[in-house]
Amino acid sequence: MKQTTANQNITAQLETIFEAFKTRTIRRVFFVACGGSSALMFPSKYFLDRESAAITSEIFSSNEFIHRNPQSLNTESLVILMSHKGKTPETTEAAKFAKSKGALTVSLMYVETAPLADESDYTVNYSWVSAGHMEPEPEMMNYAILYRLSMGLLYVKEGNKKYEKLVSSLEQLGAVFERVMKQVTEPAKAYAESVKDEKIIYTMASGSNYGVAYSFAICILMEMQWKHSHAIHAGEFFHGPFEILDKDVPFILLMGLDETRPLEERALTFLKQYGEKVLVIDAKQFDLTGIEEEVKGYLAPIVINFALRIYALALSKATGHPLETRRYMFKVPY
Incomplete structure (x- = not known):
């Protein structure tokens, strides 16, 4: 399948993040967001629960993530955040908080520039259409990018081959x-x-x-x-x-x-x-x-x-x- 320019950009963003995965010890993943963005993260957590023997994960609402202040949040943590327009204040603060603990932060959003991007180590820009309309390139939608991140993490860290099957299936x-x-x-x-x-x-x-x-x-x-x-x-x-x-x-x-x-x-x-x-x-x-x-x-x-x-x-x-x-x-x- 020939990739569009947008798809190529997303793939390039992901490959840069995967290179960062290689340089870090990652023992725990925190999925952090609010509302619908948080709901999108459940399938990726399910995948990590099922597939990884060494990396655990949790889902937190952004504001509680800060106030609960998990003791396991540290330099060996990956924090994946999401906000549709990158303007959710609680999620932006959560990214800043995670970085203060030494965690690697990756944020997903629909737009290229936003406050959340400014507080994150890496960003990925997914595609989006309004409810009820068919996504023209669903391999670039938010669910798909979250899966590529979580499956890509296990591909890099544990050699999980399902990432390759995921990419071909998303097409x-x-x-x-x-x-x-x-x-x-x-x-x-x-x-x-x-x-x-x-x-x-x-x-x-x-x-x-x-x-x-x-x-x-x-x-x-x-x-x-x-x-x-x-x-x-x-x-x-x-x-x-x-x-x-x-x-x-x-x-x-x-x-x-x-x-x-x-x-x-x-x-x-x-x-x-x-x-x-x-x-x-x-x-x-x-x-x-x-x-x-x-x-x-x-x-x-x-x-x-x-x-x-x-x-x-x-x-x-x-x-x-x-x-x-x-x-x-x-x-x-x-």
Whole structure:
């Protein structure tokens, strides 16, 4: 596949960072961000948990990262931060804080220059399109770049060969997205009409997919649609949240292809038995031709998230509430 200039620039940025990895001892990775940017990091943490025998990782909300002040944050730490426009104050301060502890800092953002870039050792500039639109080069989107960073780290430090399979698979995502769009556009419109007047919608997932559920709950349903929501971990469903289920409560269940799928399957059985307003978005239902078998479980969240973007856009049209509408964000002091 011929790379565009933008893709070449991202690859060059990543290669520079990989060279930095070679010169540092890295024993712990901290993923640090807020809101939707934080949610994007869950699949990469899942990958590190599954694949690395020597490098551990954690996800922190930016402000808590500073106030909690982990004692394991030191010169052997890699801190990966993300802010869409690089202007989130808490994340910029978190980068500055991490550098003060001697950590290597790498930040992802959509723009080339921003306060966060000024406080980071390295930056990577991903591509972005608004919700519901197909990313023209999905191998350059934020999820993909996060994976390339985390898998690239293990490629450099531990010789993990999944990085090569990831890169070749990412090049196939455009075709996968096209097939998903054709498959879910009409069902998304029908679903949106059926729930447009609902005041609350729960989302549920596990493993590498949990961040997608979290993002949809807090960013799409709460922030962009002003609907009550909560992201429920499928493993925690039976430890309290399932008591809220009845035939009138809407649930969205995300089902991936990773090792935690049995948790989601158990939740599905219960949802079918006691609920009626249940939407299941199952990665098994999508044509993932071109994606290497060894990384399908890791890339499934990206595909599920793309499908949810189509549902989000359909919901905004059905409710007459544009995704860009805000009550407080960017409008009042906070």
